[in-house]
Amino acid sequence: MIELANVSFRYGSSVVPDAARPDPANPSVDGAAGLAGDSPGLGPLVLDHVSLAVGAGEVVVLCGASGCGKTTVTRLVNGLIGTGRQGVREGAVRVDGLDPGVEPTARIARHAGSVFQDPRTQFFTTDVASELAFGCENFALPPAEIRRRVSGVTEDWELEGILGRSVFALSGGQKQRVICAAVDAMDTRALVLDEPSANLDAPATAQLADLIRRWQEQGKAILIAEHRLAYLAPLADRFIRLEAGRVTHRLTATRLRALGPAKLADLGLRPVDGEATEPDIAPAARLAAPADAPGCQDADPEDAGCQGAGGRDAGLGGIELRNVSYWRPHRAGRKYGRQVIGIGQLDLRQGQIAALTGPNGAGKTTLLRLIAGVAPGGRGEMRVNGQLWRRRRRLLGVALVGQDVNQQLFADTVRGELTLANRRLSDLEVDAILGSFGLADLGSRHPLALSAGERQRLAIAAAFAQDRPVVALDEPTSGLDLGHMRQVAAGIRQLGAAGRTVLVATHDQELVAACAERVITLQDGLLTS
Amino acid sequence: MPVSPGLAYTGQPNLWLDPRAKLALFIVVNIVGLAAPFSGPGAVVRIAATALVAVLLAGEQAWWMAASAVAATACGMAGYAWLQPTGWTLVASGLINLLARFWPVIAMGCYVLSTTTVSEFIAALRRMRVPTAFTIPFAVVMRFLPTLAQESAGISEALRSRGLRLGVARPGAWLEYRLVPLAMRAVAIGDELTAAALTRGLDRDTERTSLARVGFGELDWAVVAAAVAVFIAWLAARLITP
Structure with a gap:
């Protein structure tokens, strides 16, 4: 159903001469001639003779480090990259017998549904019900049929409660569920998913796995580019690992598992077993697991206890929260808003790295924004090193690395980003920080020209440079591969080692295992552990 | 569902109206809100237009927005009647005048955007x-x-x-x-x-169907009739005002 035969690809610009463009309709051009050397006006070779086939009822997972070409493959298949100005393709791509390089994208959409990583920008309409119908409406299906399909997916995906809601009132995980349901309603024979789980918590990921299994049973061909492999291991037929645009491994789930965690890590792949499906993990039990987590060795298992455990440290520094609560501003027609956060007591030792976990919509982001002083309207007390910090003080004393780093990088060079964070830094200090966050060679680059992992590390480095006693990080590893995740974890451990008290909100159990000394679980705004 | 002072759909409205009826009223509220005077017969038209906006907003339990639209209009009239446009009061009366003209229009805009889905807009525009x-x-x-x-x-x-x-x-x-x-x-x-x-298959050239509900009921005709009446009253007020 989805086939790639000897596909090579370079991204290009509009200056590519016509002669250099292979004619995708003419198979005689297939071969190595056009793309072998460095062609003028074209980028580096992103895919190098990639072949793969996904048959009906098969699930094939593309894995490998960021930048290995996974996303390019998915975009060649769903037709987002054509063959014109966007780049030059060699080899054949077929979806249900059609060539996505030639057919209009909207026509390919009838054969291959797509789910992307960022749920915020996948909605075309502004309310859930319209979004579910949107794809079917574009296929010009009769309204009765659309209604039938919409009510079908509403039931399957348990969306009754949010059907009339505005898209802007949904959490990230809810949005991704709606998108999956909307693609489900389009009922295409092939599906292309690009890191669909990046913003999902464990239950939502399990639900995604169920959906993929259902699609598989319906005989659809499913191609998934993904870093998180654990939830796919039980259902994938094949894992294809790419490195620098080449296929290096083709493995069944059993053989992938047989490689063992160490070998997987060597290949830059995240673990295949367990973690994503376990709702809660005991951090102390996990600390020994990753070989590259030296910062964790000094963790005191007693500190892994829950609220109140840090009480004996009071006065020694760190954060003390007392009776912190937050009500969502009340809306017309309701006398009181909903309580989002209600925390009686929470203490963190100075230099402690605490992971804040809990399902989508539990209030993790709200808590971090309250602590960082950017969200107005919270109640209660926060003390840092024994001093009462009101909101204005927190704004100056807590460094916040928010969910979307693209909104947080302001300078025009990487070095500039650090000096902007702290003007007192000397050149030597800047070099030292860049070195310790693995950014030494990138000092003169533009922050937005970096890879996702590098940007994330730069945002953490800037928080480090700010020299504030408390650092709050919100989902720092969503969508990062194993290598980048580990670099971020190393960066977070640096913060802790430098005596900063760190609070990390995350769904990423592998990150928790790699850096957290303590796990705090939030459920409906209340501490559960 | 509430009307927010933002630009986006906020949820199913209590009182569903056809987007075309809302657009018609929006246009009339724009004309009257920006152009009608604060005294004489024109002021009566202005009060009527503001009342329509306030009733629709109140229907969505957007009390604050409804009250502020009424208050802005009242302030504008009070300012016109009592503030002498000399010295510093010139600035004050100018600002009040501006706010009183624009605020009901903005409130109406928020009402339209908060209660209409993108699909309804597209479907309504296609019908037109x-x-x-x-x-x-x-x-x-x-x-x-x-x-x-x-x-x-x-x-x-x-x-x-x-x-x-x-x-x-x-x-x-x-x-x-x-x-x-x-x-x-x-x-x-x-x-x-x-x-x-x-x-998701959106294409300029292909026909699409739509689930979005569009169609005029009695309520929609009533809203359009009210809008037309206000508009005619505004024209008449202009003619009889010297």
Whole structure:
């Protein structure tokens, strides 16, 4: 159903001469001639003779480090990259017998549904019900049929409660569920998913796995580019690992598992077993697991206890929260808003790295924004090193690395980003920080020209440079591969080692295992552990 | 569901109206709100238009917005009657006048955007034979603006947290730290929204069907009749005012 035969690809610009463009309709051009050397006006070779086939009822997972070409493959298949100005393709791509390089994208959409990583920008309409119908409406299906399909997916995906809601009132995980349901309603024979789980918590990921299994049973061909492999291991037929645009491994789930965690890590792949499906993990039990987590060795298992455990440290520094609560501003027609956060007591030792976990919509982001002083309207007390910090003080004393780093990088060079964070830094200090966050060679680059992992590390480095006693990080590893995740974890451990008290909100159990000394679980705004 | 002072759909309205009826009333409220005087027969028309806006907003339990639209109109009339346009009161009466003209119009705009889905807008525009070349970009903009507003809020928050204060005194810094990141995000969002629409089968050339409910009921005719009546009254007030 989805086939790639000897596909090579370079991204290009509009200056590519016509002669250099292979004619995708003419198979005689297939071969190595056009793309072998460095062609003028074209980028580096992103895919190098990639072949793969996904048959009906098969699930094939593309894995490998960021930048290995996974996303390019998915975009060649769903037709987002054509063959014109966007780049030059060699080899054949077929979806249900059609060539996505030639057919209009909207026509390919009838054969291959797509789910992307960022749920915020996948909605075309502004309310859930319209979004579910949107794809079917574009296929010009009769309204009765659309209604039938919409009510079908509403039931399957348990969306009754949010059907009339505005898209802007949904959490990230809810949005991704709606998108999956909307693609489900389009009922295409092939599906292309690009890191669909990046913003999902464990239950939502399990639900995604169920959906993929259902699609598989319906005989659809499913191609998934993904870093998180654990939830796919039980259902994938094949894992294809790419490195620098080449296929290096083709493995069944059993053989992938047989490689063992160490070998997987060597290949830059995240673990295949367990973690994503376990709702809660005991951090102390996990600390020994990753070989590259030296910062964790000094963790005191007693500190892994829950609220109140840090009480004996009071006065020694760190954060003390007392009776912190937050009500969502009340809306017309309701006398009181909903309580989002209600925390009686929470203490963190100075230099402690605490992971804040809990399902989508539990209030993790709200808590971090309250602590960082950017969200107005919270109640209660926060003390840092024994001093009462009101909101204005927190704004100056807590460094916040928010969910979307693209909104947080302001300078025009990487070095500039650090000096902007702290003007007192000397050149030597800047070099030292860049070195310790693995950014030494990138000092003169533009922050937005970096890879996702590098940007994330730069945002953490800037928080480090700010020299504030408390650092709050919100989902720092969503969508990062194993290598980048580990670099971020190393960066977070640096913060802790430098005596900063760190609070990390995350769904990423592998990150928790790699850096957290303590796990705090939030459920409906209340501490559960 | 509440009407928010934002630009986006906030949820199913208590009182469903056809988008065309809302648009008709919106246009009339614009004309009357911006052009009608604050005294004489024209003021009666202004009161009627404000009352219509307030009733619709109150129907959605948007009490604050409804009350503020009424209050703005009342302030405008009071200001016109009692403030002598000399000295400092000139500035004050000018500001009150501006607010009183614009606020009910803004409130009406929020009402329309908060209670109408993109699909309803598209379907209504198609019924009005507006070509796809206009309706699709229009829909994209309706989706794009609130998203961009969210991005902008995120950037402000990050700036505040980083301790970067951008006063009016440093327009260069404002441009560099505020506008450039926002522009970069705008480009990225535009690309991603386009990709999402294309892979869901949206195409300029193909026919599409729609589930969105459009159609005039008694209530819609009543709203249109009220809008037309207010408009005619406004014309009449202009003619009889010397």
